[in-house]
Amino acid sequence: MVHATSTHNRGKRSGDGGDPARLAREPKNWRPFLLLIPAFVIVSFFFLAPLVDVFIRSISDPVLGIQNYVWLFTTPTNMVVALRTFGTSFLVTIVCLLIAYPYAYLMTIVSDRTRNMLQLFIMLPLWTSILVRTLAWLVLLQDTGPINGLLQSLFGIGPLPLIRSTFGVALGMSQVLLPFMVLPIYSALAKIDKRLLPAAANLGARPVTAFFTVYLPLSRPGIFAGSVTVFILGLGFYIIPALLGSSKEIMMSALMYQQISGFLMWGQGTALGIFMLTATIVVLVLVGRLAKGTSLFAGRVK
Amino acid sequence: MRNPKFKRQLGALALGGVVTLLIAGCAGGGAAAPVVERDLGTPVAGVVPEGVFDGVTLTYAASGGIFQDGQRDAAWDPFAKISGATFLQDAFDAGKLKAMVDSGNVTWDVTNATQFDTARGCGTLYEEYDYSQVDISKVPEGTITDKCMVPNILYGLVVAYNTDAFGDNPPTSAADFFDTEKFPGKRTVSQSPYVDPQTVEFALAADGKDINDVKVSDIETAFDKYRALGDDVIGWTSGAQAQQQLESGEAVMGLVWSGRGYGAAAAGAPIAPMWDEWMIMVDSTAIPKGVKDPQAAFAAVNFYLGADQQSRMTELTSYGPVNVDATPKVDALLNTWLTTEHLKSGHAPNIDFWVENYDALSAAWAGWVTGS
Numbered sequence: 001m002v003h004a005t006s007t008h009n010r011g012k013r014s015g016d017g018g019d020p021a022r023l024a025r026e027p028k029n030w031r032p033f034l035l036l037i038p039a040f041v042i043v044s045f046f047f048l049a050p051l052v053d054v055f056i057r058s059i060s061d062p063v064l065g066i067q068n069y070v071w072l073f074t075t076p077t078n079m080v081v082a083l084r085t086f087g088t089s090f091l092v093t094i095v096c097l098l099i100a101y102p103y104a105y106l107m108t109i110v111s112d113r114t115r116n117m118l119q120l121f122i123m124l125p126l127w128t129s130i131l132v133r134t135l136a137w138l139v140l141l142q143d144t145g146p147i148n149g150l151l152q153s154l155f156g157i158g159p160l161p162l163i164r165s166t167f168g169v170a171l172g173m174s175q176v177l178l179p180f181m182v183l184p185i186y187s188a189l190a191k192i193d194k195r196l197l198p199a200a201a202n203l204g205a206r207p208v209t210a211f212f213t214v215y216l217p218l219s220r221p222g223i224f225a226g227s228v229t230v231f232i233l234g235l236g237f238y239i240i241p242a243l244l245g246s247s248k249e250i251m252m253s254a255l256m257y258q259q260i261s262g263f264l265m266w267g268q269g270t271a272l273g274i275f276m277l278t279a280t281i282v283v284l285v286l287v288g289r290l291a292k293g294t295s296l297f298a299g300r301v302k
Numbered sequence: 303m304r305n306p307k308f309k310r311q312l313g314a315l316a317l318g319g320v321v322t323l324l325i326a327g328c329a330g331g332g333a334a335a336p337v338v339e340r341d342l343g344t345p346v347a348g349v350v351p352e353g354v355f356d357g358v359t360l361t362y363a364a365s366g367g368i369f370q371d372g373q374r375d376a377a378w379d380p381f382a383k384i385s386g387a388t389f390l391q392d393a394f395d396a397g398k399l400k401a402m403v404d405s406g407n408v409t410w411d412v413t414n415a416t417q418f419d420t421a422r423g424c425g426t427l428y429e430e431y432d433y434s435q436v437d438i439s440k441v442p443e444g445t446i447t448d449k450c451m452v453p454n455i456l457y458g459l460v461v462a463y464n465t466d467a468f469g470d471n472p473p474t475s476a477a478d479f480f481d482t483e484k485f486p487g488k489r490t491v492s493q494s495p496y497v498d499p500q501t502v503e504f505a506l507a508a509d510g511k512d513i514n515d516v517k518v519s520d521i522e523t524a525f526d527k528y529r530a531l532g533d534d535v536i537g538w539t540s541g542a543q544a545q546q547q548l549e550s551g552e553a554v555m556g557l558v559w560s561g562r563g564y565g566a567a568a569a570g571a572p573i574a575p576m577w578d579e580w581m582i583m584v585d586s587t588a589i590p591k592g593v594k595d596p597q598a599a600f601a602a603v604n605f606y607l608g609a610d611q612q613s614r615m616t617e618l619t620s621y622g623p624v625n626v627d628a629t630p631k632v633d634a635l636l637n638t639w640l641t642t643e644h645l646k647s648g649h650a651p652n653i654d655f656w657v658e659n660y661d662a663l664s665a666a667w668a669g670w671v672t673g674s
Binding site: 075076077080081138139142143144145164242243246247248249250254255257258260261262263264265266 | 395396397398400488493495496497536537539543546550551552664665668669670671672673674
């Protein structure tokens with residue numbers, strides 16, 4: 001917008017690079033909107049059109065009809081994996097929240113220098129490839145890895161099922177997704193006026209009460225934003241369940257990949273995609289309702 | 303936005319943009335340059351006339367790793383050097399191939415697929431071979447299993463076991479793989495997204511079943527046999543993972559691709575193959591349906607099948623050559639992993655049955671790899 005206006009002005013002032021008469025004829029106020037057209041075209045072509053294509057395939061491949069959705073809901077595997085996917089993602093969201101909240105709080109009370117360090121620690125893993133980090137976990141957590149080796153030699157227990165288990169998958173995913181929880185919560189906490197807590201204490205609230213009645217409700221936007229981001233990103237994980245989990249931890253993305261690239265059943269693969277999209281939107285709408293009306297922790301606010 | 307005229311213009315502009323892009327998109331897929339047929343004479347495996355494919359670009363799509371690098375160094379790059387063509391490498395993905403064929407814009411010329419892939423997709427996803435353009439006289443007997451392929455490599459699904467775990471008393475049959483009393487420890491089995499009929503056949507062979515007389519109901523029986531191993535069975539989703547599990551000792555035994563077992567042994571792990579009972583695997587060299595320059599693709603495959611090229615390929619990848627005259631110089635370790643030495647004790651797959659019952663197999667496979 002700024003760019004268009006300045007070009008316009010420059011054109012007027014210097015008199016070159018445009019036809020002043022033509023510019024004058026047109027009303028000025030809407031022209032900046034033309035700049036939105038590329039974005040509009042890109043969004044419709046690269047996001048909307050494929051989505052429409054995916055939906056059409058799900059009801060027309062190999063023949064027109066709802067057979068792919070019938071298959072989807074009558075095959076027990078699909079429902080098991082769908083529930084597992086939402087369950088794992090929910091678990092990871094909770095784990096991230098429990099770790100990120102104190103961490104983000106710490107970031108609000110330390111000096112600028114320390115805060116930068118804390119921020120670096122949380123961002124650093126984000127700059128490394130997921131694959132590399134997951135392979136590192138694999139080496140650490142496997143039955144013959146250092147952790148189980150230490151447990152065995154020191155305490156004579158194990159090997160504990162650290163990988164090929166929900167624990168391994170949740171650990172790997174939480175590490176990757178933690179920054180997406182810390183950053184929104186930090187930005188929410190940073191905005192809270194610190195004097196509110198002494199004020200609450202002054203009015204007779206004990207620290208716990210002050211936290212749950214004053215601080216936590218004020219940080220709700222950050223909790224909500226972080227949780228939604230982590231939950232949605234978590235639904236699409238592929239490589240971490242494949243490497244740190246067993247077949248019993250495989251998630252929806254693997255099932256889709258299998259239908260699309262393994263079996264070449266694009267109708268069924270796209271039906272799975274549409275199902276996940278719809279289910280995710282439904283979950284978000286429900287959570288959104290919940291978050292707007294009352295607190296996320298409705299039971300504890302009193 | 304208050305101006306209605308603006309709204310109309312904006313709409314028209316957006317529509318114009320959409321139409322332009324659509325036209326551009328369609329035009330890209332349709333036109334193909336007319337291909338001149340060159341006179342190459344009678345094909346001889348491993349030979350291509352000098353400079354005949356000047357300016358032609360070919361792409362080989364396969365599954366990567368030392369396997370594809372070795373094939374590139376042994377055959378595709380030398381072919382490019384002599385014929386004047388440019389040879390590119392890409393990663394194969396069946397879904398991507400289907401998208402190319404469906405849209406009529408095929409950018410691959412030669413691919414590596416399984417025998418089951420080419421048998422199922424012959425004529426729809428893969429081009430039928432014109433065997434007058436490819437010299438198949440030196441191809442091992444029985445390895446051409448449908449009209450859309452020549453063999454790519456001879457390898458196997460073999461039991462690779464840890465010699466430290468079972469030094470003097472190694473497993474000697476498919477049944478031993480399932481005997482956790484005599485051979486304690488974890489086993490790794492394919493749970494990759496790619497359906498593998500021979501993993502099923504292996505379990506049936508362990509029960510003493512004749513692979514050439516399999517019924518649909520046997521498929522679940524086979525998976526139940528793996529499931530009955532309980533915590534002692536772990537899965538691999540990629541060849542690299544299988545190798546890692548063997549090398550690290552996570553698994554004391556694995557039903558893995560022979561090249562991956564060799565990979566673990568070559569890296570110094572105490573891993574040896576069990577040849578008493580194994581599954582013979584043949585990969586297809588296939589040409590995508592609607593390939594831009596069939597003659598060049600056939601000529602490249604013809605070159606790939608040469609004895610020298612196959613010897614070199616085996617030396618670089620450990621996978622068995624598909625030319626009976628090939629004499630690869632292999633060291634002692636590589637020799638213990640060469641499938642071509644043990645063809646007598648191997649089970650060949652019942653391809654017809656699996657092509658016919660692919661849907662039943664893929665449904666059961668989907669359950670197996672997702673733990674349900």
